[in-house]
Amino acid sequence: MEILEKMLQIETEAKQIIENAKLEANEIRKKARQDAEQLILDGKRNFQEQLRQEISKIEEEAETRKKVILQEAETRVAEIERVARTRMDQAVDRGIHTFLDHILMNVTT
DSSP: OHHHHHHHHHHHHHHHHHHHHHHHHHHHHHHHHHHHHHHHHHHHHHHHHHHHHHHHHHHHHHHHHHHHHHHHHHHHHHHHHHHHHHHHHHHHHHHHHHHHHHHHHHHHO
16 A cells, blocks of 8 residues: 555656646746847837937937038128129229219310
């Protein structure tokens, strides 16, 4: 009888070991699933942060480029205004000289 009891005890222990292994495997699966979900969330957060940083960098570059373009435009406008003033002054001078020449010709004739 002692052998039978030992066999039953071994069988019971084996069943308990198998049950414990199943429970442990389920816990491992559950933990792996949770870890995978967390990795996915972390990956999404990292991607979103990288995307935010890249957008911010592009916006900063665009703002810098905009300032450069505006400065170049202002410089060009100032140059055009300077040239226009010079040409207007020259035209006025020619008009005045023509007018004075005309008056002088009428006075002398």
